[in-house]
Amino acid sequence: MTKPEIQAPFPGVFYRKSSPDAPVYVEEGQVVQVGDVIGLIEVMKQFVELKAEVSGTLLHFSVDNETVLEAGDVIATMEMNE
């Protein structure tokens, strides 16, 4: 069973929800499909949706809401369902 990591494609601030009052996009342990939004990264006056590139279970987040990321930082670890 492979455990692909979701990395930050560019530097910015990571958000797990669409607004402070909104629920998180994905809970740890939740099953996600390709294209599901996992979070937002804010940079250069843009909020860019971070989407799952594989389907599977999102095991855990490595960073908290509102963490400043560098490109390549690991955001979350997935587990692909065989």
Add this chain to the structure above:
Amino acid sequence: MSIEVIKPGLASSIQDKGREGKYHLGIPPSGGMDQRSLIAANLLLGNPEGAAVIECALMGPELRFNEARKVVACGAEMTPRVNGEARPLNEVFEVPADATLSFDFVKAGARLYLAIEGGIDVPERLGSRSTYTLGSLGGLNGRNLQAGDVLHILPAHGYATLGRCLPGTLLPEFSKHYQLRVIPGLYAHRLMPESHALFYEEDWSVASEADRIGYRMKGGSPLNFVEREPPFGAGDDPSNIVDACYPIGSIQVPSGSEPIILHRDAVSGGGYAMIGTVISADMDTVGQIQPHQKVRFVEVSLEEALAARVSYQQELERLRQMP
């Protein structure tokens, strides 16, 4: 030949050396934010040094070439890949017909310049092919690249040589903590003396709001302005002035909280006091700073700024003379 944009990246736009001499009409220069890297990429390929290239901010695009063509990528460190195979930065390589060119995560710097032999064929607007997105002018339809765009490329001139690379002495140096040289003024007298001193003593970090228009900084102490009755035509905030022209590189501090360095797509004027101007020789550096990296401002004299400009011009001359 043409190039199809599969994925545009974050903010990729067509830029050349810019349209100088229109700022008094409200049209900023635009052009590559790191001019030195743009010029280096063109010169390596044998292009005119001001040929139009793709400026890629923080994340590279994915492009498909319909014919083989030589290219070079200079500036920020994002490893180019041809059909997934790594290619060097700062060195001429060929993208074969029907191949895909993509880029890895940015490891250092903020902006990569992708030059293509011949240059990108978009119409000149007011003497330049540079994109000015706020004014919907130049580049491809006056905007950043989007998925599905097709870029036409001027005919290859045949001067590009595979493997030609930047000499080690001319490679860019990136950091996570930069020093930017500043000439105080034109409104530095509006700052309280202790605020003026603090501005140059503290580290500032680049905010998320950093783009081609301006770089917003945060993390330093709030700056206080000298008390005064607002003159006729000035706003009520202590950071307001009667509207004035904004130089490229000028630093304004709305309400004294977050300084903004104006860059090549800036508005030409407004009502905020400029407490200093980043010297022209350091503006390429600004364009390579990532959000959340640190900056220290260093006060210099006009003589020091002019000397720095001479050495910057000498460095460009070394690029023009490279083997």
